[in-house]
Amino acid sequence: MRVDGNPSTDPKIDRYDETEVLIVGSGPIGAVFARSLVDKGKEVLMIDIGEQRVGDHKKNSMAVQKDISLFTNTVKGELNLLSVPTSNVEAVLEPSSWAPRTEQQAFIKNGQNPDQKPILNLPAACATRVVGGMGSHWTCCIPREHANIERSNLFNDEEWDLLYTKAEKLLNRNDTAFDDSIRQQLVKETLKKAYEGREMRSMPLACERSKLNQNYVEWSCAATVLGDLSEPDYKSPLFKIRPNTQCLGLALGPDKKIKMAVTRNILTGEMQYIKAKKYVICAGAILTPGILFNSTFGDHSLADELPSALGCYMTEQPMAFCQVVLNRSLVDSVKDDPYHLGWAKKVKQHEQKYKNDPLPFPFNDPDPQCYFPLSEKYPWHTQIHRDAFGYGQVPPNVDQRLIVDLRWFTYMEQKQSNYVEFSSTYRDQFGMPQPTFHFTLDEGALTRCEGMISDMVDVARKLGGFLPGAEPKYLAPGSALHICGTYRAGEEEKDSVVDRSGKVWGYDNLVLGGCGVIPTGNACNPTLTAACFALAAVDKMVQELEA
Template sequence: MNIPRHMHHHPYTAVGNEDVSVIETEVVVIGSGPTGATYARKLVDAGIQVYMVEIGAQETLIPGDHKKNNYIVQKNLNNFINIVNGELDELSVPTNKQSVPSLDPSVWSIDPHQGTIANGQNPFQDAYYNIPSAAASRTVGGMGSHWTCCTPRQHPKLERSNLFNSEEWDRLYTEAEERIKTNSTIFEDSIRHQLVKHVLQDYTYGHGEREFIPMPLAVQKFPDQTYLEWSCPATVFGHITRTPDRPGSKLFTLRPQARCTRLIRNKMEGPNSGVVEAALCKDLKTNKPFIVRAKKYVIAAGAVLTPGIMFNSGWDDNSNELPALGRYLTEQTMAFCQVILSRDLVDKIPKDPYNLGWKEKVERHMARHPKDVLPIPFNDMDPQVYTPLSENYPWHTQIHRDAFSYGQVPATVDQRLIVDLRWFTWVSPEKKNCVSFSHEITDQFGMPQPTFNFQVPREDARRAHDMIEDMCNVASKLGGYLPGAEPKMLQPGSAIHISGTTRAGTSKEDSVCDRYGRVWGTDNVVVGGCNVIPTGAACNPTLTAICFAIAGADKIIEELSPKNKA
């Protein structure tokens, strides 16, 4: 572990009767996902010392690398599905209380009134109000190690909050796009991308004011590489992390497989009230606790684990310090299907109906592979098309290929013919939609067990119905449904876009922090992540979460500048 020499270790006896080592730094960041990485990079570049604690292991040589930055995976997306499934831990599983009449009567059986609590099973969870696909990704890079990399800006009227004005939002989005390497041009050379885009444009131009355009994606393609490089926390970290090719910054330490258990708070009356004095952590490999003392504490551990750490630190229901903590939870409703491109569309490809130079590509492919029956080169990139959210079509769409547990393609179906359609719309923030925590039971990682209370409001449910109808109309223009992947609404949490649980605002009555992520009633605690986004949104939230992280990091830099340190 790369610990700068000016970080001091000494015994600390404030935790029970056990002496623990203490690490001193300027800022501690809890969580290594895209927002945690944004905080770390900006602070280190400003000359501020950062110590990052991550509960998960470092599974790649480059810390926080995308698991899709692998040639084998890019050759066959189905290989990626098991990776994603393996990274996700379900957060709240209602205890199975079903009786098994055929069970051997001599064996232990579940008490129907109690159940078990192992592996995330939660006797407090009402299945009807659960978010069953809600999950956390505990690894260096967090969700950013396997995300879709779709980075649209929020709609200025339908999604975006007014905590920043339009000029401020534009500046934040521009910087966020630069840090995560967003572009919309890489797939323009793809035959299938252009085919899907033009077919749907031809359809919609005759039916209204809708655009089907290239999806903004955080991805790069370098001239000397035969595959894509998907952006991720490693992209944001840049030079500050240690890799086989560089030593990393002396101002930055990443400590994986270490759990932040809680923040140690000073609750005494007086000038130091509201100050966090330390973060109590545990090395999960040795099971030994340690303390990190800092000037600022940034919690960026995800939309559910972040409020869980805060709950464990004393911001619970009994304190009434933060009545909005865990509340106003939003998660998008999501519709999905997969289509096999129609014979008519595939037959159009050699004719190059849009004069985009397809004939030469197809002829080269057929000459090299005379037994291939498809006029699509093997290295032709997948389509990446979307429609921005609009007032007439209030949902975000993605027409592309990606790999999730609900999108696996049988080996007998040629991947080049498959197009995924994913439609998302927002759920309005409501106080009663929430995640709560328990001191009575813990999750499998020793932290307070989360329990969800979530329902889709009626107006949002009607919009979701209209959304799936629209998805079916669009799908019909491309082909027929892949058997088993016909149009369906996915169960809550499938988008993995939970937001709002530590929402930003202007008052502690209905928010947890200000627009810079500074927690109400504290002087040195900041929260980051999708949990800070205060509005219901249909589009992917990561870019907007990075915007809030940029604003929060800039404020920390300002507060820790030499003139304010004096």
Template sequence: MFGNKKTSSSPYDIETRECDVFIAGAGPIGCAFARKLAELGHNVLMVDTGAKLSPKPGEHLKNAFIYQRNVDSFASVIRGHLQTLSIPTSDQPVLTLDPAAFSVDLANPDYKGFVMNGQNPDQVPYHNLSGSAATYAVGGMATHWTCACPRHHPTIERTSLLSDAEWNTLYPQAEALLNVHNDQFDNSIRHTVVKEALQEEFTEIKDPYRPQSLPLAVQRRTDNSEFVTWSGADTVLGELANNPNYYQDKSGGVLEIVEQHQLKKVIKNGSATSIDYAVVQNLLEWKEVHVKAKVYIIAAGTVLINQILFNSEIDAPNSGLYLSEQPMAFCQVVMLNDILDKIRQDPRFADRVQQHQQENPHDPIPIPTHDPEPQAWIPVSENRPWHCQIHRDAFAYGDLRPNVDSRVIVDLRWFGIVSQQRDSKVTFSHKFKDTFGMPQPTFEFDMIHEDRNRQHDMMEDMLRAAHCLGGFLPGSEPQFMSPGLTLHIHGTARMGDNPNDSVVDTNSQVWGMDNLFLGGNGLIPRGTASNPTLTSVAFALKAAGYIDSIL
């Protein structure tokens, strides 16, 4: 379906591919572009640096039986897929090392800057986003994400660069692509009592911002309601995940997804106003591939899209600037005795509790063994500028020991807003390379005084919620987590209506480039607290409509 030829070039032949649209990054954003553009009749070639981990491209790995039975075991899967972006080097000598063993004299200036395993000698620890990481896989972070898909608050988080009418069109489309629901856990005993306890505590919060069910990209299975299907990039692709030629018979285009192929850079034409071709490294056969397309879309992750722009020498002076993240306060509580007593006495739960106790007479907990977990939230609002998730889920942290009964544990995660400041940024090295041979990223992140005070107030709010639900689980008392750990960095390729303070316009097109577009959380142009994926998919859908109009 795509042009494919080889041209002679030393030291080896270079394969050349041709297509209508080239996309780097097979996460949910790249797949949103691919789905929409294939539907509209364009042939799409999408590459990803990572491997395909599932029969269908980009499936959520938590759909496996074992992880639905024990969600905490999924935490190790997440940790295994996250590759830390910047690790400061250590200059502390190991004085207890065997004197005859090899060691480096760290005082010798000739050795300064020697790195292995992704260490970064340029990284100042205090300004690092030490929790920031990338996932290299077909499906990206959608292979292990929480699937939380709230809409951004219309005045506190959402950008006014798009009209209300556009948001009212794009958000439902994005929710449909991701298969978002807010009722798939409403039959859960745990979910019900946790949500109601929060509503009784936060009576001053009125609709639509009171404690409620969390919008999730998930659907409960009809063959066995104990299980759900979490949305992945395959969900966004729809029928294309099963048949890349699906739209061809409907006068549409074709999609090809190529794994373990890394976009190294894009090459500008002579006038430097458009992209001539993309340079891709075939990591399986270690060959160079040149891709010739009409349009190029980079949707490789918030930091990595800027890495590619830097390596391509694209004139985008605001690339990497205005970096913002979401400081996170976290704790886990053991539910109150009073809440468990209410479960025993509540007539709504009587049949299930009685059946469970008959089948498990020695179980002191009235909650059925496979009762779904709580999935609640308190949205961002005017007097509470933070996003609150109250649930039980798998992250790279917070997993429980096997002797802790998950049924009585509730996780609280409060995400804060940090305003976008030009001086907070990610830069890239001309000297040091990452694991994939690309310029090493270095973070320079800080918060202004107002933002710091806001996070302090956020922690107080989380303590209030925790108090109404239970007592702190030893080892998971309230704390602020490592910066960047939410994996919700935004602003590095921000959208705007002026090239002086942004990287792309409102159609996600790089300023000054005729056929180069970006996608992902980096485009979000103001500080936010809520999960960003739904908004980023909405941006991609708008951009895809514009791309169709110019092809």
């Protein structure tokens, strides 16, 4: 497609719009950009490939909060695998069934990728293409990165603290939402006693208890950050969100400024140009570089002039997982209130109301949400909670109140040789270049993995027995859904893609946001840190727009 000098008169284009800031992606980080820019009086147009629906969190469903196991299928339904090797298909077909012959290419639909080597893949890496992005089903755990192990030095301690504080306010950080839970207290006290000297905390969560009914939790999401901007009847000249709109790429002018975004309505096929003063791409750690690699429009191809680090230095989090059924002795001790935390009264009230229930936990007792923070001695982030995901299944005949999930994450080093490339031959299901992963763990990460799973098993044994089918295991690479570094921030172009304000080296009006900006290996959930980079980017953008 050619982009001429006056797109508003180009007969191939169905629509032409102008705005001050264009944001591609409506997840939590896109929402941070939008909310912060609108609050500073800037006009924002946000587009997303997802359907027209407010970006709420699926765990805010009352049905899911009654039975968290329902959340598993919700998540599975919104995750699209990014790269599926076709060289190791194990399905045994009838001889008469169609299958590719030796001389024929393998399947190429829905992420199936003949170029993907299984040994170098991130087989569980996925993208979410809905309004609200990953924020529609994320864990909402928002720890700060460890200053000496995870956090970059692009900001000093004072700057980091200010950015983290602002980001936590936007995301509604809450460290006490589950602290009245008997099971929260039981798990925390049991592990404090077992691991004296090791810090045990309530998880820092992006949530708040419902003001209408304290039995329910309002989990933070893109709609939370957007606030009134997400209301269907909200009318403002400063903010619009356009769903079902795919960004195909960016057109570069001869002055090395982005001239416009080329987009398409995926329902109608309508082609649209959007011209802005600033372009913010925050479509995820893989889809964002995919948009840039597809930016071959016009006489000046952006894809040919991008920093060489784009797609490189990719990191993920090795992850171990198990589920336990609480130990009988721990459960039976609850009625005796051994820690004098007021359990006896709650148990008595529950027993009087539900005489046939064999468990002492009230039906509205919140799930545990606690963790051991990453430390020098234990270099892994932990989550001890109930947050059933695609890999967590609980049989319907086991009471959910007895189940505790344990998820352990560690970090890896950033290596240029860990990268994602984009095919000029194959396309994904949305017509964009097919990503192919080249990924291996470093020796340090492999060593940490051994210690991590041993630690998880030891902690699990303090709480109960393993749920059949959910015994300790490593999860497939990519399962954490925390890919970082693919357009990393840095101090110079030779080993980074953007500066600390998210601006792509050499392009004054192009900003990237999301976990792909994070330049260091990290074990903890990265969303809060990505929000910090977004806030720093907003400050710089506003300064330049008002200059």
